[in-house]
Amino acid sequence: MAKQADLLPVDVAQRLILDQFSRLEAEEVPLGDARGRVLAADTVSTLNIPPFDNSSMDGFAVRSADTGGASHRTPVALEVVADIPAGSSALGHIEAGQAARIMTGGPVPAGADSVVPFEAVEEDGAVIRLTSPVSRRACVRDAGQDVTQGTTVLHAGTQLGYPQIGLLGALGCAEILVSRRPVIAILSTGDELVAPGKTLRPGQIYNSNSPMLAAAVAEAGGVAIEVPSARDDPEAITDALRSVPHADLILTSGGASVGDHDHIKGVLNAHGRVEFWRVRLRPGKPLLFGRFAEKPVIGLPGNPTSSAVTFELFVRPVIRTMLGAAPYRPRITAVVDDRITHQGGRATYVRVRLRLRDGRFHASSAGPQDSAMLVPLAHADGLLIADEDRTEIPVGADADVLVWRLPPEAQEFSSR
C-alpha cells in the first residue's frame, strides 16, 4: 500500500492538471441563447446608455431659468407647445416661456434642461403654472449616466446571468462572443454495471456514475457525451477511449485502483502515459491523470461519492478553465454543529448540510461518510474541508465549506 507521503497533495494535483488546460476558442451565440455562457472578451459599449437625455418622470420639460421667480404669489405660466411620448423621434425644441408635455423615458427637447412632474404643476388648457422654481437637470437622466460609450461594462470570464443579459440587450448586442463549451466524454467501466431502466441480475448494480457525471459536466458548463459503459477488459476500454476523438477531455470512472481488473492505468501506459496517480484525499485517493494518445484523461474512482468529490476538485476546475471562468466553487466558513473526526493522513471532504442561524452558516454531517453511499451525497449542501492534520473538529469550531447549494429560504419576505 502506498505511504500517504507518496501521494500528491490536493493542491499540487490540481495545479498539475490545470496547467495543461487553457481557455477554448470563442464562438458567437444569439443573445437569447447566451444565459449561463461565459464571455470570451470584454464587452465595450458602442453607445451611451441612455442614448439621450430623457425624463425620469411623467410631466413637463421646461427651461429652469424660466422658473426662477415662481412662487405661490407669483406663479410662472408656460405655454405647452409639444407632446413627447417615450420613443418620440421628433425631438423638437422649446423657447423661453414654453414647455413640452413629456412621458418617462421621453427625450428632453432642445432648449429644455429639466422636467417638472405632473403633480407639481397646475394645468389650464395649453398653459401650465408653476409655483416653485425647478432646479437645473431635475428629473432628467443624462445621456450616458449608466454607460458611457467606450467603457468596458463586463469582463471576459463573466458567466452570464439574467442581469448581464439585460445589460447586453441594452447595449444592442444581438450576438455574444462566448467561449466554446468543452466536450467531455464520460466512460464508466466495470463488469457489474447495468444502465438504469434495465433489469439487475445477481451481482450487478446500476451505472449511476455516468448520468451523475453527465449532469455535473452540464452544470459546470460543458457538453457531456456518455460513452456506453465498458467491461473490465483492456481492449474494450481502449476501443471506448478511441470512440470519442472529438472530446476535449475524457473522464473515466472506476478501474483506477489496485484490483486485478483495474485496467485504466495499463491502457494509458500502453497507448499514452500516466502523469500521476493517487492523491492525499479522502474520498478519492485513486485519482489518475494521464493521456490516451494526446487526449487528456482524468480517471475518477468508481465509488459514487469518490467520483463526485474528485469531479468537484479536479474536473469542474478544468471545465471552468476551458471556459475562461473562475475555476473554483465559492467557499464559505461555517460553524460546525456535529463533532467531525477523520483518520488523518489525507485531506478529508465531509458531506454536510448547511443551515443559516443568527447570520452564520452552520454545518452538520449529511450522513455516514462511506464513499460508496449516495444518500448522504444527495442530501448534502456542500463539502466541509478537514485538512489532513485536523483530525478532529469540535462542535462550535469554524471550518471551510465548498458550497453546492445554499439552503433555500423558507419564509416570506418581511416588509416590516
Add this chain to the structure above:
Amino acid sequence: MAKQADLLPVDVAQRLILDQFSRLEAEEVPLGDARGRVLAADTVSTLNIPPFDNSSMDGFAVRSADTGGASHRTPVALEVVADIPAGSSALGHIEAGQAARIMTGGPVPAGADSVVPFEAVEEDGAVIRLTSPVSRRACVRDAGQDVTQGTTVLHAGTQLGYPQIGLLGALGCAEILVSRRPVIAILSTGDELVAPGKTLRPGQIYNSNSPMLAAAVAEAGGVAIEVPSARDDPEAITDALRSVPHADLILTSGGASVGDHDHIKGVLNAHGRVEFWRVRLRPGKPLLFGRFAEKPVIGLPGNPTSSAVTFELFVRPVIRTMLGAAPYRPRITAVVDDRITHQGGRATYVRVRLRLRDGRFHASSAGPQDSAMLVPLAHADGLLIADEDRTEIPVGADADVLVWRLPPEAQEFSSR
C-alpha cells in the same frame, strides 16, 4: 400621487399573488434530461442499495470464525477456491477452511462473512496465510446500507442537481416524474423599444427587458416565450396578450405607471380585471397583478432594475410554486461595508456586491441605485433588504441579503 400607506406591503402582495398559483401537473422525463427539474413525487426505492453484500476492498472473502486463532506464530492457512470480480453473478459459496479472491464491489459469497485486504495476507499459490484474526463483517458493505427497499430517498419539490441524478441512477430510474415547466409569456411595451441588433433612431432605446426576463424565467425553471414588443396602444397590447393562449402566466414590462401612454391597467380593466396595483417597494412601486380574460398577468415596471427586482420578489416565487419547489431565494446576513440610506416609506432593495471576509459576508453598494441603471444590477451579487423604516444602515451593521450568486473563490484549495 398615491400615499405610501395606500400601497400594499411586499409580503401582502406576494401572498395575494402566490395564493392564485399551485403546482402544475407532472410529466416524465428521461434521467439524462432531469437535471434542474423538480421532483413531482417522493422517490421511494424499489431496491436495496447496495443490492447485495459486497466487498469494500480488493482481497479475499473469508469466514471470520476460521481466523480466530491466527497469529504470527500460528498463521491460519485457507484454500482459495474461487475468484469473484465485481459483476460476478456466479455467487458460489465457501466452506470452512476456504477463501475466495474478491474485488471491490464483488458479491460476498455465501459462507463468507468478511473480507481481508490483499496487503494483510501472504499468498502462496492457491493458499493464503493470515497472521491475525479478522472481525465479522470487516470490509463488507451490507446490502441496503445506503438505501433500504421501501425508503423515501428524495422528497417531492427537490430540484435535481447532479448528486440527486446519481442517486436516481443508482435506483435504476430511467424516467423521472417531474413538474411540468410553466410557460411564461413576456411582453414589453413601449413606442421607444427596438430589438437588439437593429439600428437605433433618435429617441429610441433597445428592448433589454424582454431578453433579460426570458433569461430570468429560464433560470427560475420556466419556459419563456418572447412576444414581439407592443407599441403604447391599447389595441396592440390587447392583440399581443391574445397571442399567447397557452401561457400559464403573462409578464408585461412597462406601461404600468401613470403616464398618458400607460395602457396595461386599462386593457386589463377592459378585458379582465386588476387585482391590485402598486406596492410599498423601491424600486418597483407600479407593480400590477390582474387577469386578461382568466389568464394571470403580472405587470412589471419598465425601468430595467425595477423590472428585475419585481421579477425576483413576485414572479420567480410564482414559477417556483408552479414547479412545487421552495419559492424564495436563499437569504443570508451580511455586514454592511458602505453606509446605506434610503428615503423610507417603502421597503428598499439595494443592489450590492458580496465578499467573504473572516468567515462573514460583507455587502457593499454595487453602484448608483437609480432604477433605470443596468450596470449596478449587472455587477450585483444580491439584493440587500432595507425595511421601510430602516432608512439608515450604518457601516458594520447586519442586514439581510437575497443572494443571486456567491462570490467565486479566487484561490486554490489548500491541503495544509
